[in-house]
Amino acid sequence: MAESRPSLVLKEYRTLSEIRGPLIFLNRAAGIAYQEVVRITDPDGVMRLGRVLEVSGNHGVIQVFIGTAGLDLKRTRVRFMGDVARLDVSPAMLGRVLDGAGQPLDGGPPIVPAASLDINGSPINPAVRAHPSEFIQTGISAIDGLNTLTRGQKLPIFTLSGLPANELAAQIAAQARVSGPSGQAETEPFAVVFAAIGITHREVTFFTEAFQASGTAERTVVFINRADDPSIMRLYTARAALTTAEYLAFVHDQHVLVIMTDMTNYCEALREVAAAREEVPGRRGYPGYLYSDLASLYERAGRIRGRRGSITQLVILTMPDDDITHPIPDLTGYITEGQIVLSRDLHRKGVYPPIDVLPSLSRQMKAGIGEGKTRADHAPVAAELYALYARGRDLRRLIAIIGEAALSDEDRLILDFADRFEREFVGQGQTNRTIDETLDLAWELMAMLPRDLLTRIPERMLQQRVWAEPDDTERAR
Amino acid sequence: MSNKGRIIRVAGPVVGAVGLSFPRLYDVVRVGHLGLIGEVIRLAGDRTTIQVYEETAGLRLGEPVISTGQPLVVQLGPGLLGQIYDGLQRPLTRLSEISGQFIERGVDAFPLATDVPWPFAPRVQVGDAVGPGDVLGVVPETPVIEHRVMVPVGVRGRVSAIADGPLTVRDVAAVIDVGCGQLREIRLVQTWPVRQPRPVQAKLDADEPLITGTRVIDAFFPVAKGGAAIIPGGFGTGKTVVEQSLARWSDVDVVIYVGCGERGNEIADVLEEFPRSIDPYTGEPLMNRTVLIANTSNMPVAAREASIYTGITIAEYYRDMGYDVLLLADSTSRWGEALREISGRLEEIPGEEGYPAYLAARLSEFYERAGRVRCLGTGRDASGGNPVPRIGSLTLVGAVSPPGGDFSEPITQGSMRVAGAFWALSYDLSRRRHFPAISWTQSYSLYPLKRWYSRHVARDWSDLVGEAIALLQRADELEEIVQLVGPEALSDNEHLLLMIAQMIREGFLHQSAFEGEDRYCPLEKTYWMLKAFITFYHRGRRMLDAGQGLDAVRALPARAALARLKEEPAENAATSIKALVDQLVEGDA
């Protein structure tokens, strides 16, 4: 991107007028640029970085990445660097652990830059996007069978505190493969870019160990901003991860899986900045531009026509107050291509992964499944499972009120189906299932019901199945 | 005097400047060394406030601001159809050729191909008197749309020259002597300011339905051609799928699809699908009747606001040629939020939920641009002889994305007041994968279309619809009773009603937008399906009256047949379903 870089000597200012939260306000700062990076030297001579959030008249509002503690009005010096924030990138980042600014945290040597990229990126021209339609087999039935993920999709996991979202994400990172038309997994695995955003030391350790254990570590770039790191850096950690992903995907032709956790921490950092600027708050104190800001991250997933690489995003967010209508999950759901919703109820029943399939959704599913991609019966089977399980859940609510006595035989069968569906289909534990195994299991469960209950499956497909023996010839096809 | 000022403030998409002489509200300006496109949105003293349509990072205090002295306009002419534009009508395919796969700043390109020769066929002769809207000649823009080159608004006189044969958009098609020795050259391409509605002779009653191929809409909640409908719903409830189904199957001539602040992958989907999907009315690829405006959620927020106006102006232009046009906006909430964001940066006093006080006014101005109209000017019949009035229509369908799926918020409320059809999407239905998740209890249509249906489809159309809706509502009430006291409390008649309601929901209202045969349901099939369900109900009532009991009704073979009516091929649906209905009436099904 062609930034106009002034060649004049970088001037230093000592004109701070105010320090408020993560922000400093500067006077008599002519010629500064919006979003320009600044270097701030504190009274002890220690340097920290910041960025211009607003310029007006001759003063500027500057956000200080690692916080304003220790700054003063008289001796603090500010120098404008003449450029927007950039990240040094290189293919050698794979296997490394870095902070949000790209500095090594693993004791290794600094990254020798192959390129230096604007961390905000530029929007992909919608006219050159390729519609994501290649099936990713995650090995998890509730996802592959009912909420299928495709290469280039962005899908969040909505979790609640205490539920195993991290385990699920790590399992997906280890197992995810792209299946070819024959149903055979492509050998080429994903490169993983992992952004830890404001998570605890324990969680960071969990992920790094999981990556080691599954052999994922050497194809992973890890960016870490811990809960006790400066919160403003959370805004940069996410962007650093996505900038790296774009570089690996669109310069080095890699298929990249980006995992970001926890987006709730990201949004809180954004709110902190908005509050310090005394902006008019939107819903629940989050800024009115939260939607646009999140979109500027999530929309960096995708495929581009004529390029080999791709970016698939899996982001984790904890729903505050267990509330899916809270602005963070709500706006995320409005941007992402579906959502995987975890349920405390299932978790309590010992179901792992505790995915509640009813509110879960993958919008790319229809493009990624069917004849030649997964199987011809995939879409109708998924529709049927949904309809039956939804009925089962309704019946459970009903018997909670009126007791089981009033149920018909048909109702009882459906209740049994719903139980087995949760226990066997969803609750698969740590196993890694192929899509064939997933769909065959679905037929096996449906076989407990009379045929004419299965109205979402075309007649000819029902006829093809030998009804008494569910896991028959389909695989031999 | 200069038209050049300098930047004194940058806050997100809002830039302040001083030093511009005589800036006018809504003038387009070029901002900074990169020449970013912006629009004047406020004037106070020497100070001009500008909303910038491109990313402002890197703009420096003191950089220049240059006024073009022109409002934001669109270029109108042959070659619009099949194109994909951003919110400012920049041709996105062309931009990708210039600057690659990512959108860079300060890049621009003319919206129409300038080197394509269009075979222009004149419709007037030298010496003819012409006025605004009169058709000077036509070019075949696509195999389905004849592009009518019209006399611009404000021009009246005699034709003093007229072209015949191939012309590029910038060539002169006609010269008009407007009197006092003044000549006006008319080219294939014309401009129009987007914020100004294009004039018409008269607005007419909207009394003909837009046929969509979606049963719940066509039967229960139709929108008139020239009317407006809104689709509010929480995330994932099916707004985009409904809009895309409308774009595919509606019986209109031209479709303008505005992706306003939504997903890039959805645009990619349309771009991949529409060129190879076939319009059921013309047999031609859908792209030949479609213009896409894409300002995705990661593209600059101010251009999101402009995209709605760019889209509707292009739509009005085709309406003025005498076509039925459908404008789909997904999502109007993102447009409203763009207004809110800009308003916040202007430090205006916020109204409800932070939206500016003028939100409701902007919404109604927008929806008022819908209508069935008598266009300016007259057409001529094919022989170029007798003048005939030209009727066109512009139907608006806006998706609304209420926070938390709660319809009490300002954009849903403001849009409800002005749109005549309300297709409320239900979170509960979508969770059950009942699609389209259009709630039959919350939705409504205010358009008086009964006469049309009884004249063009069947005399008993409205009776059937009325009975079905009443039945579904009664079933919802009964279900609540069951939830409280259990099913024993109901009579056999009530059980029958519950059963029929369930059958109608599954067999009639549920309609997958993706599966072959059922994606599009012709009106005739919709009618016969509905008739079959209601006839079955009446049959069941008769059986109960005759003391035959519910199980006998349940065992009727027609019950299973009804569940699969959707799969019936459209061509013979009328005959085969009619046969079933006859059997039900006679009592042998």
Ligand SMILES: Nc1ncnc2c1ncn2[C@@H]1O[C@H](COP(=O)(O)OP(=O)(O)OP(=O)(O)O)[C@@H](O)[C@H]1O
């Ligand atoms: N008519 C339909 N037939 C089959 N599936 C549907 C239908 N409508 C919606 N769906 C399913 O619901 C999903 C979500 O629909 P859609 O993308 O239209 O939601 P939306 O309301 O536009 O959400 P958002 O506000 O987040 O954009 C689709 O991807 C599809 O799986």
Ligand SMILES: [Mg+2]
């Ligand atoms: Mg949508």
